[in-house]
Amino acid sequence: MENILKSIEFKNIENENTLLSNVLGFEIYKIKQHGNDIMYKVGNKDKWEEKFINIHELAYECKKWAHSNKILIYSRHDNVPNLWQAYINLNITTIHTELGNNEPEAIFKITKWILKNLI
Numbered sequence: 181m182e183n184i185l186k187s188i189e190f191k192n193i194e195n196e197n198t199l200l201s202n203v204l205g206f207e208i209y210k211i212k213q214h215g216n217d218i219m220y221k222v223g224n225k226d227k228w229e230e231k232f233i234n235i236h237e238l239a240y241e242c243k244k245w246a247h248s249n250k251i252l253i254y255s256r257h258d259n260v261p262n263l264w265q266a267y268i269n270l271n272i273t274t275i276h277t278e279l280g281n282n283e284p285e286a287i288f289k290i291t292k293w294i295l296k297n298l299i
Contacts, residue, residue: 239284266290
């Protein structure tokens with residue numbers, strides 16, 4: 181699978197609120213993709229713990245996080261081949277849509293949009 185981290189602008193971070201730290205609920209020291217898994221480090225440069233999460237599990241965690249903020253993320257395969265759509269509805273109206281080459285990418289993009297514009 182292609183490296184979806186580039187398309188959602190994950191980067192090595194320190195003391196910065198990001199999609200991953202917001203969704204998982206703790207500060208992240210470093211992020212790196214290994215196939216379908218994302219390796220992340222929690223702690224600081226001197227004392228850290230390495231953890232892994234599958235991109236599909238993280239997409240599910242994004243949906244749960246949004247729901248805990250009273251926002252529902254929907255995702256579906258679009259009519260265009262190999263394109264996924266993630267969108268949010270408020271009051272029965274679609275207020276924003278993001279597209280991705282796969283479902284997790286679309287969900288990560290919409291989650292970043294929520295963080296930037298609604299939270």
